Amino acid sequence: MVYVESAVRSRQIIAAARAVLVRDGVGGMTIRAVAQEAGIPLGTLQYVFPTKQQLLRAVIEDVVEDITELLKSSSNVDAGLENAIKQGVWSVWNNFVVADVPMQLVQYELTVHALRTAGLEDLARWQYERYVDVVTEWLEESARRAGEVSAIDYRRLARLLVAGVDGLILQFVVHPDFHRGQEDVKGLIAMIIAHARVRPAAGA
Structure with missing residues (x-):
């Protein structure tokens, strides 16, 4: 995977999380769904946002x-x-x-x-x-x-x-x-x- 600076990766993940929240709501949002939306491995997301x-x-x-x-x-x-x-x-x-x-x-x-x-x-x-x-x-x-x-x-x-x-x-x-x-x-x-x-x- 191409290296992406932490700040850029964080923005990417937050944008994906906002999209998932609009679609699924807080109760339906999962870390896995956000990773899929962002197009990154689950482990990469959990490295930036562990919970x-x-x-x-x-x-x-x-x-x-x-x-x-x-x-x-x-x-x-x-x-x-x-x-x-x-x-x-x-x-x-x-x-x-x-x-x-x-x-x-x-x-x-x-x-x-x-x-x-x-x-x-x-x-x-x-x-x-x-x-x-x-x-x-x-x-x-x-x-x-x-x-x-x-x-x-x-x-x-x-x-x-x-x-x-x-x-x-x-x-x-x-x-x-x-x-x-x-x-x-x-x-x-x-x-x-x-x-x-x-x-x-x-x-x-």
């Missing part, structure tokens, strides 16, 4: 980073806080939710699996704290560059935004009504912006 739990951890971390990178690249942080909220939420909704509903179901499965599996409980907490960390930084940077401030703490605003989007995703997974989803996203954005009560920073 299914380690592989699932890597998948969760990979999904979280995909979302955070999309959020960071989706909005113009120089156009003000309200504009950043609108652009960021719509980008996540259209590019990550509507475009890949099966992966949203996998995310919920992975979160519940982590909460119910000894040794993975902290992973679910990390997942959502990571979301909140990234959104907080994004909100703060958008406000700072525009010379604005939010009326409420940025981390609290980020938690509300993550919770709102997460709830709408679950409803969309259960009932993928595109028009209803669009209207609900508009409502969520309006509520978050109204709650933030954006104003010019002192001295701006």
